[in-house]
Amino acid sequence: MRPWLVFLHRYVGLAIAGFLVIAGLTGSALAFQSELDEWLNPDLFHVDGAQPPLSPSRLAARIEQAYPQVDIFSILPPAQGGDSIILFVGAKAGHGSLDYDEIFVDPANGSILGKRMNGAFRLDRAHLIPFVYRLHYTLTLPGNWGAWLMGGVALAWMLDCFVGFYLTLPRGRPFWKKWKPIWTIKQGAGSYRLNLDLHRASGLWLWAVLFLLALSGASLNLNSELFRPVLSALLPTSSRIFDQPIPPKPPTMSFDWDDALAKARTEAVRRGWDRPVALIYADRAHGFYMVRFGRDHEPGFGASNIFVSGTDGRTLSVEEAGGGKAGDMVASLMLPIHSGQVAGLPGRILICITGLVVTLLSVTGVYVWWKKRLARTSRRETRNPLAQLGKANIHAAE
Structure with missing residues (x-):
């Protein structure tokens, strides 16, 4: 079984190494995406002064009056005084397409601070971080393919x-005495041994974090x-309002x-929440x-x-962080775990470091494979006199 697992670890690792380098480096940066x-x-993000902001409806009305082709579907209120308001927009039906989908607005007067197309590859600072996010999430491939x-x-x-964890387990006894060196990096070792030790030790010390990032x-x-169907089969989960079928005719949103x-x-x-509003999203289809x-x-x-009906103002559904059924709690933890925010600033720092470790694991893994491949090739040639003779003839001809 062990030779088969070695084969699996080697070639699965080689197949995904390049992707993990991209994911690791971009993920390290995205741990501090907002900052x-x-x-x-x-x-784009800050304004002079801290004047009282316009209400969301007044602000939206001003933007739509100035840009009649724009359909606003999300409003991100300022987190604190001096912050801008961010609008996520699309083109209204019959108005073609826009070359932007984010508008940054002064909350006090509705003046436009700037626009950008989220995730577009453009050589300017405004588009850099959104592009890094898109690269991390989809490799910038179209549709859902990425x-x-x-x-x-x-x-x-x-x-x-x-598989990698299993392959670090020693064969024979004493178990702990044989396993302990694998957790360490040998001092003064050559390049091959150094890369092997870095690959094994870093993978072991951060194994739990690496697994949670993958999951x-x-x-x-x-x-x-995949995730929701499997989770629903294993644990009780609540139905989600976004999964409801879209009505044939969009409802009239009088609110x-x-x-x-x-x-x-x-x-x-009423629920005792004491948290600021971070986003208002209009789903006009539902x-x-x-x-x-x-x-x-x-x-x-x-x-x-909190989901509010746009026709009569009823509360349709509530998704409370950490609440609901067991499956809901597991699902709500996935993004906080992946970003590190589940543990606040220390968690984000850990994710930033782990992203670099993922890159290290990928590079050292490829290096170890390459050195072993060279050694195997050299041994085969040593055992094959004809190969050696052929090589000698080539050198003589040169």
Whole structure:
């Protein structure tokens, strides 16, 4: 069995190494995605002064009046005084397409600070971090292909975590005495031994984090295709409002942004929530608003959502972070684990470091395979006199 597992670990690792280098390096940066984006683009994220913001409905009305082709579907209120408001937009029916999908707005007067196309490859600082995120998540491949590919890589990586761990276990006794050196890096070793020790020791010390990153990555990329069906089969889960069929005729949403926000805040107070509003999203196809409570990178289970009917203001559904059935709790943990925010700033630092370790594991693994391959080739040639004679003739001809 062990030779077969060695074969599996070797070639699965080689197949996914390049993808893991990209995922590791981009993931390290994305552990501090918001901070890096704001640092690179202060002109988009910050405004002078801290005047009272316009209400979401008034702000949306001003933007749609200035840009009649724009359909606003998400509003991100300012986190604090001096922050801009971010609008996620699309083109209204009959207006073609837009070359941007984010608008940054001064919350006090509705003036436009800037626009960008989230995830587009453009050589400027405004688009850098969103592009890094898209590269991490989809390799910038079109449609769902990139997400499926990286989800498949995560599944293979998750399997390889177990295989790699098993291969570190020593054969024979005393077990602990033989296993202990594998957790360490030999001082003064040559390049091959150094790379082998780095590969084994770093993988062992961070094994649990690496496995959780692989699991959460697969769950996020293959959520509806694989993760949710498997989770629902194993644990009780609640039905999700987004999974409801879209009505043939879109409902008329008589409630506006301000109405939905007021209704959601009332429900949040009733439930004892004391968290800021992070996002208001209008799903016009289903006819509801989603109001998210809880900012990015808060420790714990992440944000909570309240869904409000756009036709009569009823509370349709509530997704409370860390609440619901057992399956809901597991599902809500996947993004906080993957980003590190489940443990706050220390968790994000750990994810940043682990992303670099993933790159190290990939590079050292390929190096160890390459050196072993050279050694095997050399041994075969040594045992084959004809090969040696042929090589000598070539050198003589030169």
